[in-house]
Amino acid sequence: MSVSTLEGYHGEILRRLKIANAKIGDIIKITTNSGEVFEGALFPRSEYGNPDHIVLKLRNGYNIGIHYEKTETIQVVGEGQKPHFTKPPPPPKSAGLPRVAIISTGGTIASRVDYRTGAVQPALTAEDLASVVPELSSIALVEADILFSELSENVTPSQWKTLAEEIAKKIRTGIAGVVVSQGTDTMHYTSAALSFALQRLPVPVLLVGAQRSSDRPSSDAASNLTGAIALAAKADLGAVGVAMHQNLSDRYIVAHRGTRVRKCHTSRRDAFKSINSEPLAKYDLQTGQIAYSEDHPKRSMGHDLIVKPEFDQHATLLKFYPGFNPEIIDAAVKAGERGIVLEGTGLGHVSKYSYDSLRSAIKSDVPVFMTSQTIWGRVDMNVYVTGRDLLNIGVVPLEDMIPETALVKLMWVLGHNRSIDKIRQAMLDPIAGEITSRTSIMEEA
């Protein structure tokens, strides 16, 4: 990005900024006509931002957009801060430290912000990381690579395959653990995908991200990264997990099981929650101690890693609601989808108005599976008549599997099977803790 003196600003705003003799990067002070005063670095206006806003980066790390009509005075009070990074410490004598691979796929966890242009750049060489999070050098010998650089909402099932294969390569070099940085939006879909694609894992594979980018004072980037790398280096864990804040304090980083985790808040640091289960492990950033859940899969160098990285994205997740138009089911079948996961209501229901479309989908060899939009709990289609109707039609209940994991598993199952019977069966076979059967002989009345 080339930086002109007043990049992105036009018309009246440009005129006012020129009068003030302001340049991008300068520290400017704006007094609004309601008397508020804002001081910060002048940012270039983004192509997608409000064209009537002057954008400042405040000292507290927040950006603010101020409508030009609200500005009473604009004043340059200082030169722009030049981008600077602390000089990395000399490479540590790390002979005894475990080797951890960190693979970047995008996201802002390990990013440096150029304060002058506002551009976020990945900080992913070992030196960059050491400069951003100096304590890492005492935990592990980090080998960092950029695999791709994608906003997480744009990550595709074929990129899950690329990632799984890259992780497998790293593991085969005898690495102690792997950390994958990704944007948080779809991190739980990726963790589910890797949980199915990489079986009999000898070491931990931990997805990590940040809910607040690393240029903000409230950023969780450094603490998440430290926890993830420590767990990858030392935890007695042979599984895929998502390593993020346990709560709003900065003390514990938990590793959620890759198939049991979900982003449950748009912006909180503890947005990720284990559903119907406990996190596999918990790292104490203060003491360095690790606690485990009872049933966590253990690290074993003897494990023979199995890589099954195919995904067929012709699987559809449909959430049911009152007034749901069953033509959407017909359309999915017509569009060539090979399987459907329903997010039903309650114990696993959709309305009787969808029965015909479901019958016709199943008749067309498009298997249909049931999960619940309640998120927590377990579907049980033997309790009410609607559940029994749906079982009769051939809808397969997925017990306590969460909808997102069910969808990813279906894509993975479709990637490795053609036979409808095998697809149905494979969805119910537990692979990575994603499904547990009801143990009791009791039926709920």
Place this chain on the structure above:
Amino acid sequence: MSVSTLEGYHGEILRRLKIANAKIGDIIKITTNSGEVFEGALFPRSEYGNPDHIVLKLRNGYNIGIHYEKTETIQVVGEGQKPHFTKPPPPPKSAGLPRVAIISTGGTIASRVDYRTGAVQPALTAEDLASVVPELSSIALVEADILFSELSENVTPSQWKTLAEEIAKKIRTGIAGVVVSQGTDTMHYTSAALSFALQRLPVPVLLVGAQRSSDRPSSDAASNLTGAIALAAKADLGAVGVAMHQNLSDRYIVAHRGTRVRKCHTSRRDAFKSINSEPLAKYDLQTGQIAYSEDHPKRSMGHDLIVKPEFDQHATLLKFYPGFNPEIIDAAVKAGERGIVLEGTGLGHVSKYSYDSLRSAIKSDVPVFMTSQTIWGRVDMNVYVTGRDLLNIGVVPLEDMIPETALVKLMWVLGHNRSIDKIRQAMLDPIAGEITSRTSIMEEA
């Protein structure tokens, strides 16, 4: 349903039951070949149950299905319990009590189970209710009606209209409050619908249901009903709410705001949760005291009830995920849907692969709105480039509105407006606490 002596049983099971001289309703004792003993009333086999199971209703209220191959002996040990209900107490002298209307739309909250046939029948005359929950007669003078009898997953937007009009009628008789019983699956969709259809409410309108049917010892039916009727009779509340257990104890029934509530567990008694808000009121079943949230709308007989009961169900809720097929968007438009609510990821994103279909939907006068599948939190499409792209395309962010409420509101807005601009604007106008704007001038960087 006609009850034959061994209804629904066939083949080998029928043969064994005949040898034992067992009849439906008899108390029978089954010893399994692993030595377990089960004693209970023999149930008719449901058409949809496992054909190899003998079904018993145990004394603890649970049903159990036992595979006939596991039965070692079958023995009749007693006659079937005849269905019986306690005789209702004499109608109370209730001159001073507030009048509460209870409108039944289905569900099992106030049901009686015929133990001989297993059939669940509504218990909805004032006498029935008094027999099921005798304490009601000291709280309110209950006027009970059955409006329709529908499993909640089959309730349609046109039934929301019927229900809203019926509630309005009751309110105009000067009633102290209205309780609506419904199955829990879609209760939160109904509560959102009523919140938009009934404005300036002078009295509380409370949806109530049961997570466990009233024939089970663990049933929450009586406590929910008691709490709902007490709140309807006495609470200083002029709003639509959902009255259910606050937690797993049987002490508190909370009234969640109708537009802020969601079923978050398949089966727990405290499945309903207020999202991004606090419940409006809390009823203490032990003391009869009511506590309120700070911002609860108050009861006022002076209010002039506004009834706007139209819903157009041509609105679609689409949940985004990696690999999402944008043809589903095209198909929704083609199927005549008039508006789309997206459940995006994180702060309100979908992948760039959906941009073309979204552009084309909006160009075809099908407005598109954004909510987040994280459920908790607030969409903010100014933070990342994807959000800005989507704003640019014309997608309208719905702040902190939950997806289910957004869908119901869109159906309601479509029911009352033709102009696209008005539809867009109406979605953002707060009606019943469903949306709050970000108050701060800060943008998150």
